[in-house]
Amino acid sequence: MKTFRMGGIHPKENKFSAGKPIIVAELPKQVVIPLSHYIGTPSEAVVKKGDLVKAGQLIGKANGFISANVHASVSGKVSKIDVQLDATGYKRPAVFIDVDGDEWLEGIDTSKELKRECNLSVEEIRTRIQNAGIVGLGGATFPAHVKLNPPPGKKAECLIINAVECESYLTNDHALMLEKGDEIMVGVSITMKVLDVKKSYIGIENNKPDAIAHLSKLAKDYPGVEIVPLKVRYPQGGEKQLIDAIIRRQVPSGRIPIEVGAVVQNVGTIFAIYEAVQKNKPMVERVITVTGKSAPNPGNYWVRIGTMLCEIAEKSGGVPADTGKIVGGGPMMGRSFMTLEVPTAKGSAGILYMPREESLRKPIKNCIRCTKCVNVCPMGLEPFLLMNQSERNMWPEMETNRVMDCIECGSCSYTCPSNRPLLDYIRFGKTTVGGIIRSRVAVK
Amino acid sequence: MDKLIISPAPHIHGGDSIEKNMMGVIIALVPALLVGLYFFGLGALIVTLTAIVSCVAFEYLIQRFVLKTETSVMDGSAALTGLLLAMNLPSNLPVWIIIIGSLVAIGIGKLTYGGLGNNPFNPALVGRVFLLISFPVQMTSWPLPEPLSANYSDAATGATTLAMMKSHAADIPSYFDLFIGRMSGSLGEVSALALLAGLVYLLAKKIISWHIPVSILVTVFVFTGILNMVNPELYASPVLHLLSGGLMLGAIFMATDYVTSPMNPRGMLVYGVGIGIITVVIRVFGAYPEGVSFAILIMNAFTPLINTYIKPKRFGEKVK
Numbered sequence: 001m002k003t004f005r006m007g008g009i010h011p012k013e014n015k016f017s018a019g020k021p022i023i024v025a026e027l028p029k030q031v032v033i034p035l036s037h038y039i040g041t042p043s044e045a046v047v048k049k050g051d052l053v054k055a056g057q058l059i060g061k062a063n064g065f066i067s068a069n070v071h072a073s074v075s076g077k078v079s080k081i082d083v084q085l086d087a088t089g090y091k092r093p094a095v096f097i098d099v100d101g102d103e104w105l106e107g108i109d110t111s112k113e114l115k116r117e118c119n120l121s122v123e124e125i126r127t128r129i130q131n132a133g134i135v136g137l138g139g140a141t142f143p144a145h146v147k148l149n150p151p152p153g154k155k156a157e158c159l160i161i162n163a164v165e166c167e168s169y170l171t172n173d174h175a176l177m178l179e180k181g182d183e184i185m186v187g188v189s190i191t192m193k194v195l196d197v198k199k200s201y202i203g204i205e206n207n208k209p210d211a212i213a214h215l216s217k218l219a220k221d222y223p224g225v226e227i228v229p230l231k232v233r234y235p236q237g238g239e240k241q242l243i244d245a246i247i248r249r250q251v252p253s254g255r256i257p258i259e260v261g262a263v264v265q266n267v268g269t270i271f272a273i274y275e276a277v278q279k280n281k282p283m284v285e286r287v288i289t290v291t292g293k294s295a296p297n298p299g300n301y302w303v304r305i306g307t308m309l310c311e312i313a314e315k316s317g318g319v320p321a322d323t324g325k326i327v328g329g330g331p332m333m334g335r336s337f338m339t340l341e342v343p344t345a346k347g348s349a350g351i352l353y354m355p356r357e358e359s360l361r362k363p364i365k366n367c368i369r370c371t372k373c374v375n376v377c378p379m380g381l382e383p384f385l386l387m388n389q390s391e392r393n394m395w396p397e398m399e400t401n402r403v404m405d406c407i408e409c410g411s412c413s414y415t416c417p418s419n420r421p422l423l424d425y426i427r428f429g430k431t432t433v434g435g436i437i438r439s440r441v442a443v444k
Numbered sequence: 445m446d447k448l449i450i451s452p453a454p455h456i457h458g459g460d461s462i463e464k465n466m467m468g469v470i471i472a473l474v475p476a477l478l479v480g481l482y483f484f485g486l487g488a489l490i491v492t493l494t495a496i497v498s499c500v501a502f503e504y505l506i507q508r509f510v511l512k513t514e515t516s517v518m519d520g521s522a523a524l525t526g527l528l529l530a531m532n533l534p535s536n537l538p539v540w541i542i543i544i545g546s547l548v549a550i551g552i553g554k555l556t557y558g559g560l561g562n563n564p565f566n567p568a569l570v571g572r573v574f575l576l577i578s579f580p581v582q583m584t585s586w587p588l589p590e591p592l593s594a595n596y597s598d599a600a601t602g603a604t605t606l607a608m609m610k611s612h613a614a615d616i617p618s619y620f621d622l623f624i625g626r627m628s629g630s631l632g633e634v635s636a637l638a639l640l641a642g643l644v645y646l647l648a649k650k651i652i653s654w655h656i657p658v659s660i661l662v663t664v665f666v667f668t669g670i671l672n673m674v675n676p677e678l679y680a681s682p683v684l685h686l687l688s689g690g691l692m693l694g695a696i697f698m699a700t701d702y703v704t705s706p707m708n709p710r711g712m713l714v715y716g717v718g719i720g721i722i723t724v725v726i727r728v729f730g731a732y733p734e735g736v737s738f739a740i741l742i743m744n745a746f747t748p749l750i751n752t753y754i755k756p757k758r759f760g761e762k763v764k
Binding site: 006009011168240244250251252253255323324325326327331332333334335336337338339352354356358359360361362365366367368369370371372374375377378379380381382384385401402405408410413414415416417418419421423424427 | 448449450451452453454455456457458460461462464465519521558559560561562653702703704705707708751755756757758759760761
């Protein structure tokens, strides 16, 4: 069975919410819709206090190329535009809407009916995707339309769908594939049309045999779409790792996937593309997994963007008493929350409750030079060395040792027998070296 | 609910620890130790216990009263150093010499540099080579194998296979005896079979990778094989070289010491080949009959250089 060829780990999967249906969460009383994204420039508000908005209405306009539109996820009245503590831990601009029902903007098809035919031109499809404010749902929330617009002279050879879900605990992509398989297949064929490719692969780890079977059955009607079962291994959902696993090509250092002829999209993004193109529905809701070893009801929920996470937690049975840490996303790359009083963003994949005894790190010991961090690094780096250099502020040396290649998957810290915080130091060095590189470019 | 804990990702840990790795190596040494106890009896038991107890005691005493730091005896590394030192000693070695060896191994070989993780040379080998140079007579009088013997200092002694090879003696043990360990030698080095069983365990538990042991053994085999082809009268067969002396023990347990070996597979291969070549050069052309300890210590010194110039294969470096 295929997998990527370098490094990797296999944490305990703990997919407690696997196979659970997606429950539609109740509408909240108020939503707080973030105008900024994890990556790129924040959007610009186009509504003001007191405006009445309908679900699906544009409230924030993309600001520049790496930015995305933001839409109202409910109907109601804009109560204020203010800063709000969001999932990243910063206070950033957001639109506050007092919910008043669920009235959608005209022209948006909210029915469940599957729409297969798509007679739009490539340009029209691109415009719809861009207007719908779709960002990559794999974690980086990179605007989807940018990836579908390859730079001049570059041509995609294949489309790769990231349905790996390699993080432990999370099951939102899994649930989506089981319930929205047809829609995903239509989304794939639309995206293939945009990229003008004849071949696409859907990579799914083999701990989801039901999803593999379901999509394989559907794929028979879609020529050129191949379901690729992958051996469970983290970080297989890393873009470069997934490309290596499926088409055996390695994206060189500092380059992007299109240079080896691949475009990667997350399966959730593909579903959003289907909704935008076929249903004219912007990205205003997503699936979130609520899980954890002592979570009362591990499950998957359809949640409107802007719903406060504490409301979702409450509706799913509340925060377990032994919780020491709450992580937004998976345990390997998610962020720990200071509070659940933060809104759901487009990139929110899950709420993970960590028991108190698992929340604290163990004492740091000397590096025993066991080489395990080097062996698990999926990018072929030397984490022990980068950490040492970061501790000593050796930025040029870190650059030479390719710190910018680090994908921050955390496999090194996970595996270290001395509990050394390798990734913490590497991330710190990477941020600093990245700044140095940018200022060097700016000086030129 | 108490206050939430905030920390950067990753939020889970694999559960590996220094203790687990040290314990794994100790378990892997058990077969070789049992063979040593069988062939050398009481002497092997005394030497092993003395070395382990004194290494642990010295680590504790030095950290507690000289360095005044936290003690790390519970991580198992001092016990492992003691066990490895014992494996490299003849089973009739007087207790006071073993204690001196342990002091050198832990005190000079390890703690002077800052303890576990910081020592450039393998502590057990530092201790052994110190004893070899300081007490050459006691360190090279090897008891003859005598199953479950009750002799210690009065055991009958004989030459090791390598010494016989060097002096071109005729009564070299059979390959089978060499393989199971019925020969004179340090108490833990005699049985290739038991040591290979340990290797299988270490590989299965992913405590070490194959690169260092395999590259050493292959290099010795190829190098002595070429010499043997050139002149079989003068140079012993490669199989004999593989099965005699401390080669197996050195290649599997001493050269693979985490702290003193290179940090990536390519570097490990260079290091292993270096050890193999130096070992054969000392064995065949040098003054000592055995050269594994020296070869490992010499290549330990090259490890930082290897780490600086030989880097792991980077992702995307060579697109297939």
